[in-house]
Amino acid sequence: MLTQIVGNRVYDFSHSIGDPNETLMPVALAVGEENELFAVIKGILELSPGVKQITLGDAPGEERILNVIGEYGEEPGQFVWPSGVALDSARNIYVTDAWTDRVSVFSVEGEFICSFGSSGTAGGQFRRPSGIAIDDNDDVLVVDTLNDRIQKLTPDGIFVSQWGSSGSAPGEFREPWGITTDSEGCIYVADYKNHRIQKFDGDGGFIFALGSKGAGEYEFDHPSDVAVDPEGDIYVCDWANNRVQAYDSDGEYITTFIGDAQDLSRWQTEFVRANPDVYKARRRVYTLEPEWRFALPMGIAFDSHGYRLMVADTQRWRIQIYNKLLDYSEPQFNI
Numbered sequence: 001m002l003t004q005i006v007g008n009r010v011y012d013f014s015h016s017i018g019d020p021n022e023t024l025m026p027v028a029l030a031v032g033e034e035n036e037l038f039a040v041i042k043g044i045l046e047l048s049p050g051v052k053q054i055t056l057g058d059a060p061g062e063e064r065i066l067n068v069i070g071e072y073g074e075e076p077g078q079f080v081w082p083s084g085v086a087l088d089s090a091r092n093i094y095v096t097d098a099w100t101d102r103v104s105v106f107s108v109e110g111e112f113i114c115s116f117g118s119s120g121t122a123g124g125q126f127r128r129p130s131g132i133a134i135d136d137n138d139d140v141l142v143v144d145t146l147n148d149r150i151q152k153l154t155p156d157g158i159f160v161s162q163w164g165s166s167g168s169a170p171g172e173f174r175e176p177w178g179i180t181t182d183s184e185g186c187i188y189v190a191d192y193k194n195h196r197i198q199k200f201d202g203d204g205g206f207i208f209a210l211g212s213k214g215a216g217e218y219e220f221d222h223p224s225d226v227a228v229d230p231e232g233d234i235y236v237c238d239w240a241n242n243r244v245q246a247y248d249s250d251g252e253y254i255t256t257f258i259g260d261a262q263d264l265s266r267w268q269t270e271f272v273r274a275n276p277d278v279y280k281a282r283r284r285v286y287t288l289e290p291e292w293r294f295a296l297p298m299g300i301a302f303d304s305h306g307y308r309l310m311v312a313d314t315q316r317w318r319i320q321i322y323n324k325l326l327d328y329s330e331p332q333f334n335i
Contacts, residue, residue, distance in 0.1 A: 001260070002262075004255055009324070010328040011246075011255065011309070011323070011324055012323045013321075013323075014321040014322060015060035015061070015261075015263070016261040016263075016264075016265045016318045016319060017265050017319050018267060018313075018317055019267035020271060021267070022041075023039060023318055023319065024048050024317055025041065025315075025317065026039045026318070026319060027042045027082075027083060028082075028083060028225070028298070029300065030301060031087075031302070031304070031305070032053075032091065032108070033305070035058070035305070036054070037054045037056060037303075038051055038087065038093060039052045039054060039312065039319065040084065040085045040095065041082075048072075049081070050069060050070045050071055051068070051069040051082065051085055051093065051095055051106075052068055052069075053065070053066045053067040053069060053110075054066065056306070056321075067110050069106050070106065070112075074099075076104075077112030077115075078104075080100060082095050082097055082098075083097065083098045083130040083131070084132035084178075086133050086140070087134065088138045088155060090138075092107060092113065093106045093107070094140060096126075096130060096131070098128045101117055101120075101128070103157065105155075116153070116156065116157025117129065124157065124158070126151075127146035127147045128146045129142050129144055130176075131190070133179045135152075135185060138155050139154060139155070139160060140154070140157075143176050143177060143179050144162075146175065148164055148165055148167075148172070148174065148175065149164035150189060150204065161203075162204075170198070171198070174191065174193035175192045175193045176189050176192055177190045177192040177224050178225030178226050179226070180225075180226050180228055181228075185201070185202040186207065187200045187201070187202065187204070190223040190224055191223070193222065195211055195214075196212060197210045197211055197220075197226050197234065208251060210234070210236075211223065211236070215241050217253045220238045221239065222239045223236050223238055223239060224237045225299050225300045225312075227300045227301050227302045229304065229309075229324065232249030233247065233254065235309060237297050237298060237311065237312075244257040244300060244311055245257075258293050258294060259293035259294035259297075261292050261313075261316075261318065262292050268318065294316070296315045297312060299311070299312030300312065302324075306323075307325075310322075
């Protein structure tokens with residue numbers, strides 16, 4: 001369904017961007033300024049890990065790569081398993097690396113500034129850090145996945161506080177992954193192996209949990225990321241269920257997105273045209289519908305400038321985009 005009307009909300013599929021050359025396994029997204037997107041490209045081993053700075057343009061098909069930030073390796077300014085990305089108020093870019101257990105910081109032009117973190121369990125140390133977010137005070141929130149906690153640090157990596165421990169009770173985690181904040185300073189964490197989303201206040205105080213293991217409404221299978229829009233609607237990357245679910249600010253179910261990329265992206269179209277065997281193979285299949293759908297989506301972000309939801313469709317090597325329409329009117333037909 002390209003346009004979903006759910007109560008007073010309207011979601012309209014726009015288009016997808018990406019191809020195997022430019023967006024090989026996107027795993028996390030962060031929104032910059034208007035029409036600006038930062039995508040963590042995991043790549044395959046040493047093939048193209050980094051952060052792509054993308055301008056989306058004013059219309060589908062106008063997107064292009066502006067810059068590639070970072071490169072493969074373990075030296076300063078490099079990473080092996082980039083996992084999360086966030087921007088502070090000065091537009092500095094923070095990238096977690098689950099292999100080196102550190103956070104690297106770059107200017108928006110891609111210049112390496114510093115890194116912080118090391119392997120361990122003390123404050124300021126990490127074990128497989130993944131999601132990252134910046135709060136209203138420019139403090140850095142890092143999901144310390146294998147330590148089952150969230151750490152808050154200053155922009156230069158000085159430890160401030162932490163919360164969470166191993167378990168399934170409120171405020172506990174089992175390998176958490178994605179993280180985001182809302183306009184009121186609340187923090188949302190994708191509690192990956194507890195199959196739920198947890199909401200906290202700015203100091204880590206538990207507010208509520210949403211979800212349990214399963215494939216129905218109010219259920220998730222290893223949720224990997226979460227985003228919140230200006231109205232407080234919550235979007236969950238339901239990784240192993242190959243979908244995104246939407247809930248309102250009270251945790252009431254709204255709708256589900258399963259992927260609607262009926263047309264190839266501009267970059268994918270160019271890739272197919274340049275590979276005759278790929279073109280012929282696509283022409284021989286019974287239906288292309290499976291190609292439209294999400295395949296293990298890992299990252300999600302809501303663009304409050306363009307009012308659109310962007311999903312890192314990881315195994316399809318692309319990003320699918322849905323507009324949230326605030327001025328939709330029903331079509332009028334004269335018969």
